[in-house]
Amino acid sequence: MENMRDAFGKVLTExxxxxxxxxxxxxxxxxxxxTYHFREAYPDRFIQCxxxxxxxxxxxxxxxxxxxIPIVTCYAVFASMRALEQARNSIAYPEFNVKIAASHLxxxxxxxxxxxxALEDIAIYRSIPRMSVVSPxxxxxxxxxxxxxxxNTGPLYLRTGRSPLPNVFDENTAIEHGKAHVLCEGEDVTxxxxxxxxxxxxxxxxxxxKEGIFCRVLNMSWLKPMDEEAVIKAAQETGAIxxxxxxxxxxxxxxxxxxxxxxxxxxxVKRVAVEDIFGASGEPEDLAKEYGxxxxxxxxxxxxxxxxx
Amino acid sequence: MNxxxxxxxxxxxxxxxxxxxxxxxxxxxYCVENKDDPCxxxxxxxxxxxxxxxxxxxxxxxxxxxxxxxxxxxxGGMLQGHPDRLxxxxxxxxxxSLGQGFSxxxxxxxxxxxxxxxxxxxxxxGDGELNEGQIWEGCMFGAHFNLDNFVAIxxxxxxxSDDLNTKxxxxxxxxxxxxxFGWHVIEIDGHDFREIENGxxxxxxxxxxxxxxxxxxxxxxGVSYMENVPKWHGSLCPTGEDRECAMRECGCEELI
Numbered sequence: 001m002e003n004m005r006d007a008f009g010k011v012l013t014e015x016x017x018x019x020x021x022x023x024x025x026x027x028x029x030x031x032x033x034x035t036y037h038f039r040e041a042y043p044d045r046f047i048q049c050x051x052x053x054x055x056x057x058x059x060x061x062x063x064x065x066x067x068x069i070p071i072v073t074c075y076a077v078f079a080s081m082r083a084l085e086q087a088r089n090s091i092a093y094p095e096f097n098v099k100i101a102a103s104h105l106x107x108x109x110x111x112x113x114x115x116x117x118a119l120e121d122i123a124i125y126r127s128i129p130r131m132s133v134v135s136p137x138x139x140x141x142x143x144x145x146x147x148x149x150x151x152n153t154g155p156l157y158l159r160t161g162r163s164p165l166p167n168v169f170d171e172n173t174a175i176e177h178g179k180a181h182v183l184c185e186g187e188d189v190t191x192x193x194x195x196x197x198x199x200x201x202x203x204x205x206x207x208x209x210k211e212g213i214f215c216r217v218l219n220m221s222w223l224k225p226m227d228e229e230a231v232i233k234a235a236q237e238t239g240a241i242x243x244x245x246x247x248x249x250x251x252x253x254x255x256x257x258x259x260x261x262x263x264x265x266x267x268x269v270k271r272v273a274v275e276d277i278f279g280a281s282g283e284p285e286d287l288a289k290e291y292g293x294x295x296x297x298x299x300x301x302x303x304x305x306x307x308x309x
Numbered sequence: 310m311n312x313x314x315x316x317x318x319x320x321x322x323x324x325x326x327x328x329x330x331x332x333x334x335x336x337x338x339y340c341v342e343n344k345d346d347p348c349x350x351x352x353x354x355x356x357x358x359x360x361x362x363x364x365x366x367x368x369x370x371x372x373x374x375x376x377x378x379x380x381x382x383x384x385g386g387m388l389q390g391h392p393d394r395l396x397x398x399x400x401x402x403x404x405x406s407l408g409q410g411f412s413x414x415x416x417x418x419x420x421x422x423x424x425x426x427x428x429x430x431x432x433x434x435g436d437g438e439l440n441e442g443q444i445w446e447g448c449m450f451g452a453h454f455n456l457d458n459f460v461a462i463x464x465x466x467x468x469x470s471d472d473l474n475t476k477x478x479x480x481x482x483x484x485x486x487x488x489x490f491g492w493h494v495i496e497i498d499g500h501d502f503r504e505i506e507n508g509x510x511x512x513x514x515x516x517x518x519x520x521x522x523x524x525x526x527x528x529x530x531g532v533s534y535m536e537n538v539p540k541w542h543g544s545l546c547p548t549g550e551d552r553e554c555a556m557r558e559c560g561c562e563e564l565i
Contacts, residue, residue: 052443052446054412055446058409060416062413062414062418065413065417066419066424089406090412094402095395
């Protein structure tokens with residue numbers, strides 16, 4: 001299993017061999033974000049900005065104006081909070097082509113604990129106009145989407161990750177960017193998941209199938225713009241939805257799905273997410289058990305939502 | 310412009326009129342014809358609330374008609390309350406949130422250096438703006454990357470929104486602070502064109518370090534009842550007799 005930050009660092013390094021249109025910015029966390037791979041290979045395209053995220057974000061807009069694509073990297077909690085206003089006012093509002101890539105998402109951050117566990121970043125970045133939000137499910141999708149993100153202009157927030165993740169995609173699958181991916185078909189309920197929760201959703205679906213409940217599983221890597229058609233179709237065709245995210249329950253994937261479903265085709269929706277509490281130190285798997293983000297929690301949520309169908 | 314809008318930031322716009330005029334008239338290689346050329350000089354009004362002066366200068370340069378002045382701060386107008394590069398020709402950055410224009414400008418300067426372009430980048434900062442931590446992040450960055458193609462100008466009119474700078478926080482010693490951060494510091498009278506010209510000439514000669522020109526100015530300069538009076542910082546415009554008096558003192562009787 002490859003971890004998401006190494007996958008990120010490596011794909012940037014691979015791409016750099018054939019395209020010179022981007023530079024990588026760091027805030028003294030290259031070891032954590034995976035960009036140390038890139039720094040070793042292309043030191044002159046790696047710009048160290050120091051532990052000064054606000055300057056890094058606004059400065060990146062200036063670099064973008066000069067004709068390069070800056071990939072701004074740091075941890076999600078700092079990208080979504082410390083430098084958010086800069087993302088909004090320096091990058092999104094004037095519409096500069098800057099890609100913000102954040103690692104260290106949710107409880108998956110693990111031992112560093114609550115100050116570093118970003119549980120709000122999807123909700124926050126979704127609310128900024130002119131900003132796209134993408135959160136790949138595995139290293140394969142991350143590597144596949146990277147050139148697409150560079151080739152398409154516009155401010156972007158990319159969520160990479162931290163821990164090793166099992167592949168949910170096959171190396172040879174052509175992944176359609178911008179769409180929700182149907183990883184498993186079913187008509188009883190739809191499980192929509194993002195990031196680290198996607199492989200857990202697939203596990204839950206497998207368990208439920210043994211009990212005669214057949215789930216459609218959607219990978220919701222495109223959080224904004226979201227594939228509304230797929231969401232509405234899921235509501236119409238399966239009649240019940242469970243959303244899964246390593247994020248708190250306010251305004252993340254769950255909120256986004258509820259917005260679409262309530263306005264278009266109301267069906268019962270249940271969120272598997274972190275409650276209105278902060279994280280804590282621990283191994284990611286132990287935290288997932290403690291905070292209710294395991295496959296069995298998804299199974300329970302499916303059974304609950306089916307009662308209201 | 311200020312009176313048509315019914316609001317705006319007159320005080321801090323008046324204190325930097327000479328600096329902005331000189332930059333657009335003499336110092337910078339920037340005009341309508343080269344506005345999209347990567348090798349152009351760039352001016353970023355980091356103290357974006359003082360955009361009255363920026364808009365006046367851009368209109369003088371021919372970026373848009375002075376008829377647009379009537380639209381300032383009005384719905385659907387080209388001239389926004391703080392500069393908008395997507396709505397107003399000639400504007401480089403959507404400043405207004407203090408500190409960000411400065412960092413953006415440093416990015417322009419770094420980009421120019423990396424691309425081997427000889428262009429220069431200028432950023433006008435407010436004195437109150439120096440309260441923002443981002444400014445000092447930028448100062449370390451600018452010195453670290455030897456951005457000698459960059460000039461910051463501080464419109465040091467001694468007043469910010471609520472009070473005198475010195476009553477708000479420990480802004481002094483300003484010159485020492487910038488020097489300690491590795492910048493070349495020049496101090497001038499911000500209303501004296503000879504000193505302004507001399508300051509920019511000396512900045513050009515500095516190699517290896519970015520320059521900051523600390524321009525000592527008077528907030529509300531040119532309108533007797535506004536000079537050094539805090540309430541004229543923002544969201545006010547003169548009306549009636551006050552308006553006429555201001556127009557006369559600025560030499561614009563014909564517009565009354």
